[in-house]
Amino acid sequence: MLELYNLHARVVPEDGPQREILKGLSLSVPAGEVHAIMGPNGSGKSTLSYVLTGRDGYQVTEGSVLYEGEDLLALAPEVRAAKGLFLSFQYPLEIAGVPVMTFVRAAMNAQRKQRGEPEVSAPDFLKLSRIAAQQLRIDPDMLKRPLNVGFSGGEKKRLEIYQMLMLQPRFMILDETDSGLDIDALKVVADGVNALRGEGRSMLVITHYQRLLDYIKPDRVHILSAGRIVKSGGPELAHELEKSGYDTVMGAP
Amino acid sequence: MSEGKNILVKDGIDRGTVDAARALESDKYSEGFVTDIEMELAPKGLSEETVRYISAKKEEPEWMLQWRLEAFQRWKEMIEPTWAMINYPKIDYQDAHYYAEPKGAAKYKTIDDVPKEILETYAKLGIPLKEQEVLLGVEGAMETAAAARETPRVAVDAVFDSVSVATTFRAELAKSGVIFMSISEAVREYPDLLRQYLGSVVPVTDNFFATLNSAVFSDGTFVYIPKGVRCPMELSTYFRMNAKGTGQFERTLIIADEGAYVSYLEGCTAPMRDENQLHAAVVELVALDDAEIKYSTVQNWWPGDAEGKGGIYNFVTKRGDCRGARSRISWTQVETGSAITWKYPSCILRGDDSSGEFYSIAVTNGRQQADTGTKMIHLGKNTRSRIISKGISAGKSNNTYRGLVSVHGKAAKARNFTQCDSLLIGGDCGAHTMPYVENRRADAQLEHEATTTKLSDDQLFYARQRGLGEEEAVALLVNGFVRDVLQKLPMEFAVEAQKLLEVSLEGSVG
Ligand SMILES: Nc1ncnc2c1ncn2[C@@H]1O[C@H](COP(=O)(O)OP(=O)(O)OP(=O)(O)O)[C@@H](O)[C@H]1O
């Protein structure tokens, strides 16, 4: 479903020097699979998520990304979104004055419009919203507040997944969705994520901890270090990491 | 459209480019068309003769002519103000027509006399004057409350250049004693009311532009709501500038007698022209004991093109007098148009326990300049005022909030709350906030909050990642920014205003 080949990318900050962050990253996520990406701080995990979703300030200098056979890098961020790409942000942004539901409904309709589908009706939208909120145990009043403004770290993460359930994407990148969630919330959120697992849907789960992977069981685990996948394996790789740390695992043959 | 022919083609820019650019602009400003109709203009220039010409055209009584002439004498001695944060080339007051009317306008007795070009103009602007009357004519069409709700009834005074061409729902309004007519007619029909109130809020010599208006005002709306009457529908005036080389000098006077209520809307548009046209209006509101006036404006004059060519110079004096105890006046404005906006709708809180409100959204894009705000003058006891101003600057524009809260010696326990928020889109625009306070009372409660926010690329990316296009994303974020003010507008107007914001900010990012 998603094929990265020899991807090189650099950050192009408005001020400060350019730096190459991704240095020849290759990765293939077949349809229906969940892959985990683990790696030390600063290794380029978030950068990868931004490059895939088309954020400004990152420049791909070499390599390719195919999404369902199409050159993903040629598409505008909103077009990628309409084609089913979703990022649960490591640091969700605050949008003052725009209630959560207004935002999500606008997003949903914008995607539908791009795909040539009719707008969602108000009753249908409310129904979907109620189901998603229930599943994630989100207080409906929270959805009337401006998006992420004054929300706690955990609430923000929960809202990312609420948006994901609402938009029903086909390729999901979860960037440290577990950070900031308490133990109960982690389970609730993981259940929400698992509800979206299935044929034709894939995920890239970025995390530092095994705990999330206990709930969202990955098909593959990759270790990203210094801008490259240095090791791949089955779910057992994550356990190994948790036990022995990056140095030992990456050092092993 | 006959306008395209007069474009000066600059060196190195070929005709096609100019036309293409122009077509783009006109895509954005759909009100920028010209109505082709034979006009009668006053000769160019401003003199006593011009003043007499206008007064004669309006068949005014002698007192009105004298009033105008005095204003003109005063104006000649006045100096154009320069304190606002706006820059424009010197205006040549002799190089404009001060009166323009469609030929034969004086003879329109009913809507059937109004030429179809003019009716079509208003229909195109979304104001079907005729249909409104027809709807009214269908007996019982409005009987059920549901039907009335679905077809919001708004009485319209349609002002085309210097004349009011039609005023709808007059008969029906008259049934409740409401007077709703053009100010020209009112001068003839209700001289006593006019002599009592005209210039009583904005004195003839108030300021350069108000004095100019007093000398040459052409048309506008007169509203009188009698004691205890709640006006049965929204009243509105739609100002349309059409003729080339003319200024528009409208005058509006609204009086709410004791215990009366009225909600009044004002809309304005003009064709796209390369020249700058002057619009200098005066609006006076008077609220007597327990009366309430809500005045909403959606100002969408042609702002000029992206390079700052053309556009309306909007120098407006709007003031409400809360003359009676417990009276209330609220101004809500959405300012998206004009090359230059110079406008401070104000409230004089004279009556004890009276209150004034000012809610404003001012958008500037391209090379637009806006210097706008309000004055709240607390004279009476327990007077309250509230100011919410949202300035949005994009492109290379400049947006200034200028406000004065003045608490006089007798205004015991006066209260004011002011909130000024600025939103910057891009790095080439400016936002300025100038709140002035004069306070003579130790027991006054004055609060002020101000914020400046930059629409961040990160927020835009977040919205785009969810599927919103760049402009949709800007619109959504901007709507969030202005939400509390939009909610103050009557429903239909809020929808209109929201669309207008989107159009005004098109091309402001990327
Ligand atoms: N805009 C930027 N300007 C400068 N450096 C940047 C920018 N974006 C990323 N970097 C640098 O790129 C490197 C990779 O950052 P990235 O956020 O992708 O790491 P990460 O693997 O997600 O780390 P973490 O586990 O801490 O979230 C870091 O060294 C970071 O400082």
Ligand SMILES: [Mg+2]
């Ligand atoms: Mg990260």
